[in-house]
Amino acid sequence: MVSVYYKCRMRWCPSSVLHLLRCLRSRSCCRRGRNNRLPPWIRDTWAYMTVLARSLYFNSLTDSDVVFDSIFEPVFWTVDYVTRWFGMVFVCLVVLLTSSIVVIAYVVLLPLVLNTYSPAWIAWHVCYGHWNLIMIAFHYYKAAKTCPGYPPTEKNDRPFVSVCKKCIIPKPARTHHCGICNRCILKMDHHCPWLNNCVGHLNHRYFFSFCLFMTLGCVYCSISGRNLFLDAYNAIERFKHLDMEKPGIPVTGMGLLIGLFPPGQASYQTPAPPYTFKDKMINKSIIYMWVLTSTVGVALGALTIWHAVLISRGETSIERHINSKETKRMAKQGRVYRNPFSYGRLNNWKIFFGVEKRSHWVTRVLLPSGHAPHGDGLTWEAHQVKKDLIPV
Numbered sequence: 608m609v610s611v612y613y614k615c616r617m618r619w620c621p622s623s624v625l626h627l628l629r630c631l632r633s634r635s636c637c638r639r640g641r642n643n644r645l646p647p648w649i650r651d652t653w654a655y656m657t658v659l660a661r662s663l664y665f666n667s668l669t670d671s672d673v674v675f676d677s678i679f680e681p682v683f684w685t686v687d688y689v690t691r692w693f694g695m696v697f698v699c700l701v702v703l704l705t706s707s708i709v710v711i712a713y714v715v716l717l718p719l720v721l722n723t724y725s726p727a728w729i730a731w732h733v734c735y736g737h738w739n740l741i742m743i744a745f746h747y748y749k750a751a752k753t754c755p756g757y758p759p760t761e762k763n764d765r766p767f768v769s770v771c772k773k774c775i776i777p778k779p780a781r782t783h784h785c786g787i788c789n790r791c792i793l794k795m796d797h798h799c800p801w802l803n804n805c806v807g808h809l810n811h812r813y814f815f816s817f818c819l820f821m822t823l824g825c826v827y828c829s830i831s832g833r834n835l836f837l838d839a840y841n842a843i844e845r846f847k848h849l850d851m852e853k854p855g856i857p858v859t860g861m862g863l864l865i866g867l868f869p870p871g872q873a874s875y876q877t878p879a880p881p882y883t884f885k886d887k888m889i890n891k892s893i894i895y896m897w898v899l900t901s902t903v904g905v906a907l908g909a910l911t912i913w914h915a916v917l918i919s920r921g922e923t924s925i926e927r928h929i930n931s932k933e934t935k936r937m938a939k940q941g942r943v944y945r946n947p948f949s950y951g952r953l954n955n956w957k958i959f960f961g962v963e964k965r966s967h968w969v970t971r972v973l974l975p976s977g978h979a980p981h982g983d984g985l986t987w988e989a990h991q992v993k994k995d996l997i998p999v
């Protein structure tokens with residue numbers, strides 16, 4: 608029975624079981640004198656039980672990374688679970704905040720622009736504002752709703768670089784497993800809680816364009832609303848002080864103590880400030896809009912610049928870590944690491960945006976476009992392009 612068991616184990620984990628058997632044999636040799644006193648059937652059963660127990664935890668591939676992952680698995684699981692659960696909350700937050708800015712722009716700013724600006728400035732603000740708004744809404748919707756791209760689960764003859772330990776399927780190059788989506792993602796960049804979706808091969812362009820146009824929109828609101836913000840802030844501060852100086856009776860000396868008016872003055876009223884509730888709300892809306900757009904503009908601007916740098920290098924966020932590790936490792940050996948998926952700075956941008964001719968810079972980058980990305984995301988040719996893809 609023991610030999611049958613060994614055969615079964617040999618089929619799927621030969622190296623570990625062989626190692627255990629060697630250990631077992633060497634130990635049994637050492638303890639032969641003592642174990643000899645036991646009946647053979649007890650020794651066999653003991654050997655069988657020992658192998659069985661050790662096969663449950665022995666793994667020749669165990670290293671510090673595996674131990675670290677195992678210890679922190681509950682923490683990772685909790686973070687993944689919370690992110691998954693909060694996904695819709697974050698999406699609703701993005702939609703609500705963006706909608707609030709759009710409502711303020713239409714209700715408060717547009718009438719001001721139409722009443723005070725010259726026709727040329729009115730045309731600029733109306734055209735740019737609407738174009739930017741359409742680009743933000745289109746790219747956000749597409750980034751959130753487009754599937755990032757998954758590797759095939761059925762048998763196929765596509766080349767792959769490893770096997771996912773969680774999905775138990777072959778992983779093509781640049782594919783990574785997302786713990787939140789709980790599946791493998793083609794050319795995975797990261798899981799974005801603000802989209803409640805993974806950013807991968809099929810929606811990476813939408814994600815970047817959304818970040819870019821949202822930053823542009825925030826910078827536009829922040830710059831064009833700067834003077835309005837200062838006026839609104841000063842108005843609120845001015846009337847806050849006036850509110851504190853309530854209309855009343857300027858009595859002094861004994862009059863203050865006994866509550867009498869000065870002689871010849873029955874009452875004294877300061878004129879009520881011409882500051883209505885509507886003015887107050889308009890000023891507060893402008894302050895809210897300026898603070899929100901400036902903050903988001905700076906934070907999202909930094910993120911957009913970082914992603915632009917990665918795209919120029921032909922890397923994803925995950926590959927940035929992998930490549931920097933490889934660069935250090937190879938530098939120690941006196942060698943230079945080169946990213947196999949970088950095809951030159953301009954070509955990386957052309958591939959990223961799917962620009963195949965000059966007009967695409969306008970139709971596919973500056974206008975809403977739902978074209979498919981370059982390649983299928985399953986096969987990647989390393990350093991495939993030596994010259995310019997398109998003579999642009």
Ligand SMILES: [Zn+2]
Nearest residue numbers: 771774784791
């Ligand atoms: Zn996976």
Ligand SMILES: [Zn+2]
Nearest residue numbers: 785788798805
């Ligand atoms: Zn994901």
